[in-house]
Amino acid sequence: MSRHPSFGKSSGTKTKRNVLKRFERIDVLKKLDRWNEKKDKRVTGLPKTPVL
DSSP states (O other): OOOOGHHHHHSSOOOSSSSHHHHHHHHHHHHTOOOOOTTTTOOOOOOOOOOO
């Protein structure tokens, strides 16, 4: 039996995501020296970051 074309390719090519998860955004902020562990403990309202 063949697969329906709506299932996409099985090669597993990953596309670049344009949305980061919270821990990924914090990692980017740390790399940019914009995150302070002692001061920044908020759950919401993280600043926007470029997708690296």
